[in-house]
Amino acid sequence: MPAGGSSLFSGFRVLGLYSNHVPHALRYHLKHREFYVVTAVGRSFHTFNVNRLGIVAVSNSLPDDITCLAADRMLVFAATGRLISAFARNKEVVMHYNGHEQEVRLLLPLGDQLISADSGGDVIVWDVQSGEVYLRLHFDPATFDVSAMMHPSTYLNKVLLGSSQGALQLWNIKTSKLLFTFAGWSAGVTVLQQSPAVDVVGVGTATGRIIIHNIRLDETLMSFTQDWGPITSLSFRTDGPPTVASGSPQGHIAFWDLERRQLITQHRHAHRTSIAGATFLQGEPILVTNGADNAIKVWIFDQEGGGARLLRIRQGHSAPPTTIHHHGNDGKNILSAGQDGTLQSFSTVHERFNKNLGHGSVNKKKEKKKKKGLTYEELRLPAITAFSSSVTRQSDWDGIVACHRDRLATTTWNYQRCTMGAHHLQPPGSRRGAIATAVNITSCGNFAVIGSSCGRVDVYNLQSGLHRGCYGDDEKAHNGVVRGIATDTLNQLTLTTGSDWLLKFWRFKSKKLEEEMKLNAAPASMKLHRESGMLALALDDFTLVVVDIETRRVVRKFAGHHGNINDMTFSPDGRWLVTVAMDCTIRTWDLPSGSLVDCFLVATAPVSVSLSPTGDFLATAHVDSLGLYLWTNKSLCGPVGLRPLPADYQPAVETLPGVTVEETEQEVNSEEEEDVYQSAEQLGAELVTLSLLPESRWKSLLHLDEIKKRNKPVAPPAAPAAAPFFLPTVPGLTPRFATQTEHETQSKVLNWGVLSQRSDFICTLESALTTGSFDQPLRLLKDCGPAALSVELNSLAPEGGGARELLLVFIQMIDSMLASGRDFDLAHAYLALFLKRHLRSLSQDATAMEALNHLSSRLEKGWAELQASFDQSLCLLSYTKSALL
Incomplete structure (x- = not known):
């Protein structure tokens, strides 16, 4: 029968994965003023800040393992087979570059272009924004197999290519012309690195030789020889001392003095495997290295004699x-x-x-x-x-x-x-x-x-x-x-x-x-739950036996695995027994009922399992995997319906934590735009959003009469002695001059037309009946002060120059505000003042009372949901405080 995965455990995260054999990429964020190191881990890459080596982001997964990485100021480029993907915000795929016929092994960002080389001899120059091919070059791998790429400083549109045959070529990617060919040193080129000096590059070879070469004069300035095999990485120090660091396949790092042309020091076994990448930070005495031993190390040069010590490590x-x-x-x-x-x-x-x-x-x-x-x-x-x-x-x-x-x-x-x-x-x-x-x-x-x-x-x-x-x-x-x-x-x-x-x-x-x-067969392993006295034994015939050490009798027998049982663990209360086997299944057995209650498949066979003493996480280790995978226990987060599984149950495959595939297509954003977060107007239908207006704009509306009475001056204000002119202003948040009407005369008796003139708020409120949107009248009310707001609400009634329909429209506006969940505080304040001013007249209108009854039910329902959320949050906070204490 079909299955739907695990009903008890869900993937949470993976521990202990930091790096592999792919050289890291280094980025500098101008706004943060901080260096970030990007390392590949299987199908995704991790971003760490160099200051603390704390993980900043984990990218979405790609269809295959990452073979090479590169980064510029805005994007991170990762190649998987013949596909190149560009990531923004260290996580999301925003562009694909598909055009290679062989596996991509080299990437070089250069301004608005991306240069890639594959194992078949194709070198493609891409336009980063559009993803189109700008230039395509083809080299015969038998005569010039591209093995290294570099952009020489100050060489506009120039790229230096190194080959496994030993020769070097300088190309202009804009005109597609070969400018110069360097004969080489009879050894395959493995690394090309720009030095702090213009025209001077460092060349690492497969024979362990390091050549410092001037490409402008085609002259070798100096050379060093490393005794540990090919040069896997090169990096020049840029903070003062003329030093170059070289990595080896044996995990050693050598540091060479370019002035005295000799070896300064060496770090043996800096990594347990080959040095994948070594990079000096620009202008700092710090070296970042990574290797296939699943380690990232930061070295600082503060020792006497130019030596380095380990500053930070993640391994x-x-x-x-x-x-x-x-x-x-x-x-x-x-x-x-x-x-x-x-x-x-x-x-x-x-x-x-x-x-x-x-x-x-x-x-x-x-x-x-x-x-x-x-x-x-x-x-x-x-x-x-x-x-x-x-x-x-x-x-x-x-x-x-x-x-x-x-x-x-x-x-x-x-x-x-x-x-x-x-x-x-x-x-x-x-x-x-x-x-x-x-x-x-x-x-x-x-x-x-x-x-x-x-x-x-x-x-x-x-x-x-x-x-x-x-x-x-x-x-x-x-x-x-x-x-x-x-x-x-x-x-x-x-x-x-x-x-x-x-x-x-x-x-x-x-x-x-x-x-x-x-026993019925030879036992492979044994596990005791001391609190309950239950002893579980995994037998060589793929069965499980549970023995009560008090009565010394077999109380449960389980069968269902189709491979050697590698490990098992009890739940903290002794109710469940979780087992893992070579059949790639993780099974949970319920001891009181004697049945299988959960079973799911994983991609690779688990070799060990452990359930935390608190029961919140299940940890598993798998064949050919360097990480520890954590699974959350769903039963601690909510009710989980467990039922005995039938004998013909076919488990479904659960994806290992941290390897979910998630692809999105978006436009490439600049570095400044990456850090700007636009908050949503409303997060959810069950939540409410406040207006963020000052409390003085809405909290004192009900007590406006008392405030006016208290602030009334003892003596009437005296008129100014002489004023050149007087321009009346309209009350509101934005100062505006009142427009003179054609009815203004020298007479002190006002015309009725002036009194009956309607405000902008009333006009927009009437138009909202046809449009169905109350955004414009609400925006006008937000601009009004407390006194002006009181005048606007008073003018809605017929005795204030309004109409009965305006009162109903205002009730509909408050209802729409409560339905949307936005401006929660303003809706209650406006409604309270509205009822204080017009409740007597509204009580005599049946239509208005029906609308108010509907509004009352919405108020009660909304507040009940909000109060339930408050109670749940307070309960969780109290539980967390008690757990910490």
């Missing part, structure tokens, strides 16, 4: 994570062990709380001998296969114990100091070839129980690192590999399971066997 796993667990009881930190051998902590709140506990070393004493001949790889421990953490005593000693691939000794780690601990826990007299396979820390945080492939289960004291005994006769708990270990809340029981199909219950203190249970 994740350089190889896919294999095991993840939530650390602590607040659910804000996730510990992750990756195939790169590192142990890292990712925060779900903010990236600045991320921690890198580093890479384990074989021995601290050997590490000090690193400079005496031992290589960097010889000191590193292999990847972590399993670990356990506890926060109970982490302030006193190490709170993390980890098992490593093909090693019997387990390591301890300190979360607060972000370092590897001092203890290497290894059982005495162990068998040769045995390795540690399972680990668990007791709830008190004092002991670690470790199982090995030879069947041993040993207990260690975490404070001293001493061995405190082992389980089983002949120091052997199982006749096979130990697959899982768990201890209960009170340290009364130790539960172990192995490849011998047995689940055993041991007394923790005496280490005696109490009972053993025969």
